[in-house]
Amino acid sequence: MAGPFIFVFTGTSGSGRKTIAHRIGEELGIEHVLSYTTRPPRDTEPPDRDYHYITRERFEAMERCGEFVETAVIGRERYGLRTQELFKPIQEGRHAYVILNSEGASILKRLYGEQVVRLFLYVDKRTVKERLETKGMPVDVIDRYLGLYTEEVVYRKQCEHVIENMTMNRSLEQIRTAIQSHL
């Protein structure tokens, strides 16, 4: 077996990255390394599943201590991956997955090369809107996601795997195949 690998789920906002990543991670026994964020949890998000939610003060203190491998500013909020959490599974010989925007995905790729596999998920804009409305996402967040779409979708050209997430079972099958091609 090669690796261990860091599988990076990236793509257009609202494309289903979290849903697909958690399903595949659970099925294949790949560990989720959560990002830290200063943004508050949304009503639709179970506590502690998607992020470590922390205050801005704590985020900035961690940043000053050099604890993050990468950080991003999105809107007014901060996001970051803690180096020691990312490398714990890797050092112990286990694969890990993270969910990042294109900026974070590029940084990890630059730093860790072939150990990083980027899986780009996308759907068309109308589907993003429909799914997020159904999920009960606030209108301002949906509008922000849709506003980012054109800028985000071009990153697919740089990713190792590109999946259009229209049908859950088909996407899961494509991602399973993509991941297994590295193992």
Ligand SMILES: Nc1ncnc2c1ncn2[C@@H]1O[C@H](COP(=O)(O)OP(=O)(O)OP(=O)(O)O)[C@@H](O)[C@H]1O
């Ligand atoms: N293949 C699919 N078919 C139908 N609905 C889906 C599919 N994949 C995901 N969804 C639904 O779309 C919604 C958005 O998915 P999810 O929150 O996983 O997206 P995301 O890309 O992680 O969003 P974010 O940009 O907030 O990180 C959820 O309600 C999810 O259940």
Ligand SMILES: Nc1nc2c(ncn2[C@@H]2O[C@H](COP(=O)(O)O)[C@@H](O)[C@H]2O)c(=O)[nH]1
């Ligand atoms: N570069 C990073 N991007 C991250 C990180 N954690 C999440 N994200 C991405 O941010 C946006 C916004 O997420 P939302 O949950 O607030 O809607 C989305 O694209 C995430 O994938 C991170 O640590 N670094």
